[in-house]
Amino acid sequence: GDSVTQMEGPVTLSEEAFLTINCTYTATGYPSLFWYVQYPGEGLQLLLKATKADDKGSNKGFEATYRKETTSFHLEKGSVQVSDSAVYFCALTLYGQNFVFGPGTRLSVLP
């Protein structure tokens, strides 16, 4: 079936460090790809998305590019802040149906 794999956390970085969280997917069709963020005690917030190959989603300094050839959607940020500490989920949908989420990657940013 369809699935999403993410790098295992936790990831601990110092403030202003470069962030990469790897995400790869397996899908029977041509999915849309998403990154969601979950802050402590809260639900999920959409961070960015891409709907076709080579699309780049971006928001709040975060970026991810839809790479069909490598079935990947890696999340990057050039300079993380303490406020970016959260759990990040990579997800896909096929034909607009339900989300398939990865297991999540916990990020801790130290001042």
Added chain:
Amino acid sequence: DAGVTQSPTHLIKTRGQQVTLRCSPKSGHDTVSWYQQALGQGPQFIFQYYEEEERQRGNFPDRFSGHQFPNYSSELNVNALLLGDSALYLCASSLGDVGTEAFFGQGTRLTVV
């Protein structure tokens, strides 16, 4: 706009009991999906309601059932609770397919003891 609201925020139930969770979708949204998020894991799809009908269902037993009302709000019912049902239950609303844009509620934390 209040966004997606879920109630209650926290709930403690005893094994074998039944529970009902509630979700009000974002204004203008007609589709409600429910997800179970166990501690330390990603959300797992339970089912989706559209036009008061269950449109899709994930790999969950029949103990999990739902309903959507004419005002698009929704309920998730779980019967014969097991310890393993302890999780954060998330509701997501969208206008039609979730691929457009889906909004999640804060979730209901269910603890089964």
